[in-house]
Amino acid sequence: MRLEQCEAAIKEKKNEMIKLGMTKGLQNEETICCSQELDKLLNDYHRLLLDDNHSKPLNPYVDFFSIFTKHVHRILSIPYRSFFI
Template sequence: MKPADLEMAIKKKRAEMIKLGMEKGLSFHETIKCSQELDMLLNDYNLILIETEQTNPMDVYHEFLIFLQKSIFRSLHIGYNSIFPVLQYGN
């Protein structure tokens, strides 16, 4: 599969997983299965990136984890900055 095709599949699977998680819960079997399918797509995508040396594969995971954290905090109505406060420098 081409990187562009995988990127599209990842976006669709990510949206599906978030929808399932918000509607049925994060521990629902369909949500978990969708998450595992997303993991496989991300692994395939990272393998292609490593093979073609296009980018740092961890960037994809890092961006996804930040997105997932913000989505979860938003769904739980917890402020992201209350969990990860921004450091104030100066007075």
């Protein structure tokens, strides 16, 4: 799986989990299962980032943590207005 495909799968799974959580509750078995699937996708994404960073040399002035944080934050950021619609 490529980074772009993984990002799309994470966004889709995140939206599914939000819908399940809002309709069935956070303690529902389906919601928990979806959350675990999202965790697996995030772990896969992290592995892809590590592989990608090992194949291309990092700029010595940019540390890995800032790159990783930027990517994860971009994927997981939820617009505040979606909670009020």
